Amino acid sequence: MKGKKWEKQDLEDMARLLRKDVLEMIMNVSDGHPGAAYSSADIITALYFGGILTVDPERPDWEDRDRFVLSKGHACPLLYAALMRKGFIPEEERFTLRKINSRLQGHPDMAKTPGIDATTGPLGNGLAMAVGMAWALKQQKKDSRVFVLTGDGELQEGVVWEALQAAAKYRLNNLVIIVDNNRRQSGGLIDEVSGIMSLREKFQAFRLETKEIDGHDFDDILGGLDWAVACNGPALLIAHTVKGKGIDFMEEDNSWHKRVPTAEEYASGLAQLGGAVL
Template sequence: MDSLCKKELEIYATKIRMGIIEGTYNAKAGHPGGSLSAADVFAYLYEKEMRVNPKEPKWDDRDRLVLSKGHCAPGLYAALAYKGFFPVEDLKTLRHIDSYLQGHPNMNTVPGIDMSTGSLGQGISVAVGMAKGAKFLGKDVNVYSVLGDGEIEEGQVWEAMMFAHQYKLDNLCIIIDCNGLQIDGPCSEVMSAEPIDEKVKAFGFDVITIDGNDFDDLEKAFDAFHKSNKPFAIIMKTVKGKGVSYMENQVGWHGKAPNEEEYNIAMAELNAKLAELEA
């Protein structure tokens, strides 16, 4: 990846992180930790990977994204807003009464949301259905689904993988955000799913493990997806709370909003990062 492309992605990801902090602070609720860890893949998906049109969110031939870990809606909303699907200023209305930006994605109210999600494990099942539907209709459509490493403790996730293998859904790419932490603590202590790569391979997927906060690695992973003839899985090793110093690798920031002092610190750090990138 050339330096200019990488810088553009880094700027986009930094703005997404700013949107996450803005939204959760104004909501006084939400899930910043896992949203921040996935900010880089959101940036890559919407800037380089997926065929979408912000002016026509329901375009029939668009690629689809299902955020299976739906509590990380603040990250997806920020990615959509900075891509032009709706005004960035609206991120401040997250979770407010009468706001269209609910705590979990709602396809009925938010431009660019392809599926309403929130109950963990169900998003990937919808994604495999979308991928099968595209195959049935003969459409050149790819379907992407972002899951959490805590989420894959749900049995439904593995049932969906069996379906994807059975029906040879090579237009499906699942992305597992392995930040190592879930609401109750480290995934390794709550219910370890390791070795994730070997398990997913056993379910018939091609698999690549990468640093999910590195754009060169993300490019390598999606290039591999396009060369594969099987359902594909990207296992991303990430940092929960990435980009905000006091949130990084802290389980307490799974589902807690910053107060005013914490908001000011986070925004100062992110504004400094953005200024450095745009210099």
């Protein structure tokens, strides 16, 4: 079932709503990773609401669906919000985030949560799982595509580069890799922690079709995804993003990698996202 194709303004409104959902969820449980969720918010919104992913909330395990792997699993409150607004998860579950026995844990669990295609958290492994899924779908002669969103910090993991070699070897034209290139990781700026310079040249050396996009502009994101889907081999989008995008005091402040707002920050954040304090 193809999702409804929304206009740019609709997508911007949805992305703002998902960011608001995440702020409320993290505030409620006093735990979580807002910075990482917000840098990927527009990309995930485009995937689920921009007519890219073929999925069916009524049949989360439908075998002909497209797959989505959130390799940067700690950003999952944003994915949970998208699945909630898409109809996979009841809205009333939102405040069970990170609670014991909840289906909405601090990292995604495919055994528990409808709409989650891969259990992720150990960084780097989501991309390897996506490569395996894409290869298996091709073996089964399925038309389903696999989309994976990886952080840029996790590109420091060696398994990423093994997976990319396999993607190129098997010419996985059903695989779209998106790098959330916010230039930061939990320890600070990537270039200061352990630089992974010249990303584009590295990916091209691995025989990946590579394109750079603005990860907060829906025209650019959707144009890039359409291009990637049409590529005759594994395609990769380097999405330039801002950690904490959407709330001014979180943007480019790495302390928001994992932090809970004060009451004043919460009220300010909600106001910026167009919501009222609950």
